């Protein structure tokens with residue numbers, strides 16, 4: 352008996368066990384090496400003819416060989432068995448299913464989908480615009496005077512002298528009017544940014560939807576009709592509404608729309624700060640100065656515009672009192688919708 356022979360047998364075994372990939376192949380390997388007439392078993396028979404002084408050394412080598420070979424055989428057996436599909440007779444079809452967990456849309460996405468679908472029903476198309484905006488679209492073409500406080504670094508994230516993260520979705524109105532001639536009827540949802548101290552009421556990033564309608568003879572009455580119809584579909588009928596005069600550089604006249612608080616039905620509660628009213632959006636008639644920037648004939652065309660915050664609308668509808676919770680990805684919150 353030679354040491355090299357034992358080593359060769361080990362390496363032959365290693366190769367064959369590596370190749371075996373089915374129970375049948377594995378059994379062949381077992382028969383060849385480990386059965387009663389197998390190569391390894393036979394080596395033990397040969398030990399008898401080894402000279403007395405060499406017996407302890409070869410005895411030890413053979414024992415090691417048998418242990419190693421048996422171990423790697425058993426390991427391989429486990430691997431092959433665990434990869435095998437149970438045969439169909441062992442599948443119990445009466446067991447309950449595993450119940451796959453599926454996610455759901457974020458509440459802001461759901462709210463946006465609802466807003467979009469209502470305005471689509473009123474004949475509006477949906478447009479998109481860049482979040483990295485120029486000073487021109489975000490402010491200048493919207494008739495913001497050069498010294499307007501919103502242009503201050505304190506309120507706006509400037510990226511350079513000319514570029515900034517848009518502070519509202521209103522600049523998309525300019526982009527649409529530059530490309531298309533009236534009549535236009537569009538809404539523009541998207542993300543906006545403001546350099547504000549983060550609190551339960553304000554966040555540095557949030558979402559808005561702006562809307563615009565330009566045609567000949569568009570009136571404030573149509574603006575009211577559209578917004579009241581939106582609010583009825585979004586909040587359900589049976590609320591009172593009011594339009595309060597307001598100011599925006601890009602609309603004249605401008606207004607804000609309030610609806611009766613649907614939590615307390617106008618009686619006064621924490622959500623409406625005991626006023627009975629909730630402000631839901633800003634709006635107005637497009638300022639003729641804005642038309643100049645997009646080369647629309649302000650004598651021929653009039654238009655209305657409006658804008659609302661999606662977080663605000665969702666907070667009011669679902670009684671959520673902290674804006675930060677939308678962005679924390681806390682499943683205990685998200686699962687409620």
Ligand code: DAH
Nearest residue numbers: 519521633634635656657658
């Ligand atoms: N851009 C305004 C804001 O961020 C909201 C707004 C008010 C948009 C009136 C409009 C509008 O289009 O007509 O506060």
